[in-house]
Amino acid sequence: MGNPSIPNQSNASPTSALEELPAQNIELHPILENNLAPESSEDTTSIPQVTSVSALTDVQPTDWAFRTLQSLVERYGCIAGYPDRTYRGNRAINRYEFAAGLNQCLERVRELITAQSSSFKKEDLAKLQKLQEEFAAELSALRGRVDALEEHTATIQAQQFSTTTKLSGEVLTYLGDAFGKNADRVNNTTFAYVGTIKLNTSFTGKDLLVVSMQGLNIRRFDPNTKFPKGSLSGVTDETRFLSVSTSGNGELLLNRLSYRFPVGQKLLVVLDAFSNDRLLTAPISSLSDSSTGAVSYFGGINPMIYPVNQQSGVSMQWQAASWLNFDFSLGSEGPINDPSARGIFKGGYGASVRPVITLGKFKFGASYINSYSPQNGIDTASGSNAAKVIGAGPVVANTYAAGFSYLLTQKLELGSSAGYSNARALGKGTQGDAHVFDYRINLVIFDLVKKGNLGGLIFGMQPRLTGTSNEALATAIGLPLGQRSDRNVGFHVEAFYTHRFNDNITITPGIFWLTAPNHDERNPSVVVGVIRTSLSF
Secondary structure, X not given: OOOOOOOXXXXXXXXXXXXXXXXXXXXXXXXXXXXXXXXXXXXXXXXXXXXXXXXXXXOOOOOOOHHHHHHHHHHHOOOOOOOOOOOOOOOOOOHHHHHHHHHHHHHHHHXXXXXXXXXXXXXXXXXXXXXXXXOHHHHHHHHHHHHHHHHHHHHHHHXXXXXXXXXEEEEEEEXXXXXXXXXXXXXXXXXXXXXXXXXXXXXXXXXXXXXXXXXXXXXOOOOOOOOOOOOOOOOOOOOOOXXXXXOOOOOOEEEEXXXXXXXXXXXXXXXXXXXOOOOOOOOOOOOOOOOOOOOOHXXXXXXXXXXXXXXXXXXXXXXXXXXXXXXXXXXXXXXXXXXXXXXXXXXXXXXXXXXXXXXXXXEEEEEEEEEEEOOOOOOOOOOOXXXXXXXXXXXXXXXXXXXXXXXXXXXXXXXXXXXXXXXXXXXXXXXXXXXXXXXXXXXXXXXXXXXXXXXXXXXXXXXXXXXXXOHHHHHHXXXXXXXXXOOOOOOEEEEEEEEXXXXXXXXXXXXXXXXXXXXXXXXXXXXXXXEEEEEEO
């Protein structure tokens, strides 16, 4: 809607000038019409129009604006007060609010002209016309804002998916490549994506049913490791971007079905049919968000807290105190190849407890996980191949992990975590213990360059086999004869920068360097560069 046409005052009659004013009555400010109070906590219940300035309890005859208010209220009736019959004349208003009040008075003058009221004065019209010309842009903008708001509200109502269900989604894309003496031979620049659609439904306002579907074509880059010879695979998981499956053809499949509900004031229960989540209390690190955090899986979270791929199960969160939460979980491993070895009682499982302490700027979390896998050992989807402890029969493990984060300043966060697993192989002739260890330290920079942006630096060691109790076990999990642990120590060095375009779109260039892939210095180092984008709705 354009600005109202205002004829030149010198050659226009009062009636013709006012006829150009739109009939729309814009109501914005409670001082003007009791609609929207600036303090959201205050009652804005409508009251009858104020007809006397004496009804305004905070306006006194000695106030400099008393006569002006008296004229506006008693002669034209176009100024009102707050529901508590105060005027609050010392509170500042902006030009939009003033324009709304002006429009109210102009509408009142129109009514007086139509009724040929004796209280109307032509000199008042001249003043109002001058004000109308001065605030024409604000009046037009207000009308546009109201029209847009009404249109947006109508669209939301017409397109509302459900009164109890909200639809959301996210698309992550990865454009990247892996570089190195060996990696150059087997990798090319690739574009991959992970798309997720989620339906969140609440029946009581406190519960939540989550149905999520996902399609992906993401792949690991191949470090092309040559050592140790005879190992299970030359491809390691050290280049993972996410913990999701490394296979997929883009087909949209159900990847999460869960229902959570409170029991009393301090207990939350979650039932999962897919992807049992043992981290009900938010991760202590700011790096774990898949769209704004670290670009690598290891950089985002300590993978040792997931020694098995838990799926169906139950989790609970207990708020023991304002500063202390406990997360509990029990879930079955899946999927595995043998249908007869599935489920908590017949197949693999993971049971965990996790206390999380929050004391102001300091956060601390620890995890204990007891797990059993008939086929997959402690596949943490990261680290060296030998650190997975696969190939020596069923594995039962006790895994421990702990980490902290501390907000050094409002824009700088320091964090660190470490994990250890004692994995016992139960295979015939290969029984024994394997020890796996990892650690990392990280620095997060908030509002880097621009508010809402994020930068991060990560240094650490991905899961490494530090020792085995016998040679039969070491050989079974892929080490050469005479070697009982990973040969060397390889480091993970990562840097990334997340730029937030708005609440729905981010772009993150990142890079990470593996100094000795598969924890063997005979393998040339690998550098992975990636540009990640996130689109959420």
